[in-house]
Amino acid sequence: MAGVAVSTTINGDSVEYLCQPDETLLEVLRDRLGLTGAKEGCGTGDCGACSVILDGRLVCSCLVLGAEAEGRQVETVEGMAHGEQLHPLQQKFLEHAALQCGICTPGFLIAAKDLLAKNPSPTEEEIRFGLAGNLCRCTGYDKIVRAVQDAANMMRGA
Amino acid sequence: MRYIRPLSIEDAVGTLASSARTAAILAGGSDLLVRMKGGFVEPDLIVDIKAVPGLGDVQETAEGFRIGAAVPSAVLGENTALKKAWPGVVEAARLIGSKQVQGRCTIVGNLCNASPAADSVPAMVAAGAKAVIVGPSGRRTIPVETVPAGPGRTTLAKGEIIEAILLDKRPPHAGDAYLRFIPRTEMDIAVVSAGVNLTLDEKGAVKTARVALGAAAPTVLLVEEAAEVLVGSKLDEATLERLAKVCSGACRPIDDKRGTIEFRRKVAGVLARRAAVTAYQRAGGK
Ligand SMILES: Cc1cc2nc3c(=O)[nH]c(=O)nc-3n(C[C@H](O)[C@H](O)[C@H](O)COP(=O)(O)OP(=O)(O)OC[C@H]3O[C@@H](n4cnc5c(N)ncnc54)[C@H](O)[C@@H]3O)c2cc1C
Ligand code: FES
Ligand code: FES
Numbered sequence: 001m002a003g004v005a006v007s008t009t010i011n012g013d014s015v016e017y018l019c020q021p022d023e024t025l026l027e028v029l030r031d032r033l034g035l036t037g038a039k040e041g042c043g044t045g046d047c048g049a050c051s052v053i054l055d056g057r058l059v060c061s062c063l064v065l066g067a068e069a070e071g072r073q074v075e076t077v078e079g080m081a082h083g084e085q086l087h088p089l090q091q092k093f094l095e096h097a098a099l100q101c102g103i104c105t106p107g108f109l110i111a112a113k114d115l116l117a118k119n120p121s122p123t124e125e126e127i128r129f130g131l132a133g134n135l136c137r138c139t140g141y142d143k144i145v146r147a148v149q150d151a152a153n154m155m156r157g158a
Numbered sequence: 159m160r161y162i163r164p165l166s167i168e169d170a171v172g173t174l175a176s177s178a179r180t181a182a183i184l185a186g187g188s189d190l191l192v193r194m195k196g197g198f199v200e201p202d203l204i205v206d207i208k209a210v211p212g213l214g215d216v217q218e219t220a221e222g223f224r225i226g227a228a229v230p231s232a233v234l235g236e237n238t239a240l241k242k243a244w245p246g247v248v249e250a251a252r253l254i255g256s257k258q259v260q261g262r263c264t265i266v267g268n269l270c271n272a273s274p275a276a277d278s279v280p281a282m283v284a285a286g287a288k289a290v291i292v293g294p295s296g297r298r299t300i301p302v303e304t305v306p307a308g309p310g311r312t313t314l315a316k317g318e319i320i321e322a323i324l325l326d327k328r329p330p331h332a333g334d335a336y337l338r339f340i341p342r343t344e345m346d347i348a349v350v351s352a353g354v355n356l357t358l359d360e361k362g363a364v365k366t367a368r369v370a371l372g373a374a375a376p377t378v379l380l381v382e383e384a385a386e387v388l389v390g391s392k393l394d395e396a397t398l399e400r401l402a403k404v405c406s407g408a409c410r411p412i413d414d415k416r417g418t419i420e421f422r423r424k425v426a427g428v429l430a431r432r433a434a435v436t437a438y439q440r441a442g443g444k
Contacts, residue, residue, distance in 0.1 A: 004161055021161035043195055044192050044195065045258065057230070064187065065204070133255070133256020133345065
């Protein structure tokens with residue numbers, strides 16, 4: 001297989017890599033670029049653990065080819081904190097204990113970031129629907145929903 | 159395996175037509191990549207159509223709407239004019255998968271994957287949607303219901319690509335609706351589904367109707383007898399009963415873990431009836 005040369009932007013930085021044509025963006029992020037925030041839960045689009053934002057749209061990176069990132073903007077969980085300064089969602093996930101094993105957390109954080117970018121004051125129902133593509137086997141979701149509500153309040157300056 | 163991203167439809171068609179080996183068209187990848195990972199398909203060539211100019215656009219034309227083959231469902235949901243004209247088609251497209259899948263999945267991919275349970279397909283068929291196909295011998299436009307040939311198979315020839323889906327301009331007093339039954343509220347495959355599209359006359363009686371059922375047979379079913387039941391009526395109780403009965407009778411479903419034949423038949427009727435009522439209300443009928 002011939003490698004594909006890709007130039008893309010990840011969390012604001014220009015990145016170039018070579019990948020195999022059948023390699024997923026998730027594999028590229030984790031195995032080639034060392035960005036191990038996005039997780040592989042299922043590899044088939046069901047769990048959302050691999051969520052990233054591609055050109056402003058939330059997607060499962062396990063269902064995107066690495067080659068498809070050419071010329072596009074990718075946002076991953078690694079881009080959420082600024083140095084030591086956590087993103088409000090990250091801070092609220094900690095405060096509300098919205099994680100146990102944590103494997104689903106990067107996906108939830110990115111999905112919640114996308115949700116709040118489009119809807120800064122979601123209702124509980126909107127949060128639950130908005131995050132329905134992310135599965136968590138530990139928390140029972142309630143704490144995640146509370147953390148997102150609280151982060152939304154904080155981000156609106158309320 | 160090779161991955162290419164052609165910059166014109168002619169290029170894409172030419173490459174597909176001349177490739178001796180197995181080639182696959184990539185739109186949103188939410189079926190194709192899952193099938194590749196599962197080892198169900200092993201294409202030698204992937205033709206990503208998303209860089210072909212125009213395929214990512216929804217255009218409002220004098221005849222209606224032209225939805226490019228690479229437009230993801232999320233974008234359809236943000237198009238106010240399309241939602242107003244064809245709420246049933248848009249709600250069906252919006253039912254596919256999660257928010258993550260919505261950012262990628264296309265109605266053309268949904269159609270060409272040819273699952274009997276594909277959500278957008280009964281809605282498109284009820285809407286009388288047409289597929290614009292480009293191939294080695296030129297362009298042709300065919301009704302959407304003639305695309306699926308059976309589970310996982312289409313009538314497209316080698317080298318053919320669906321370029322766009324066409325939806326007609328709406329006359330006054332028109333409405334459509336799509337409903338599916340799943341055991342959960344989100345993220346599941348339709349056990350059975352129904353799409354209904356109506357136009358009404360000035361007095362509120364049904365002038366034209368199209369009724370389509372999903373997951374009720376190997377391919378989407380356009381139930382012409384159901385349309386005949388509706389035409390001329392104002393969806394009174396007796397008409398709705400007959401509609402449900404005709405739809406249940408038209409089903410040729412399978413028995414599987416999702417539902418029995420008997421259950422699918424019954425629910426097909428119930429959904430057709432409810433979708434008809436919603437379409438009627440959306441058309442302004444009372
Ligand atoms: C987690 C998850 C949940 C899902 N939920 C649903 C659901 O609720 N309802 C539902 O109906 N489906 C569902 N699906 C299936 C899938 O998302 C849909 O069928 C989707 O519409 C496929 O579109 P795509 O653009 O991703 O197709 P792709 O995977 O890119 O392509 C699908 C097939 O169509 C062919 N193709 C694509 N574009 C063209 C074209 N322009 N011309 C000719 N052939 C073409 C491809 O070669 C391939 O064979 C789900 C999938 C996942 C992963
Ligand atoms: S790993 Fe991508 S959705 Fe589960
Ligand atoms: S915290 Fe373990 S899966 Fe969510």
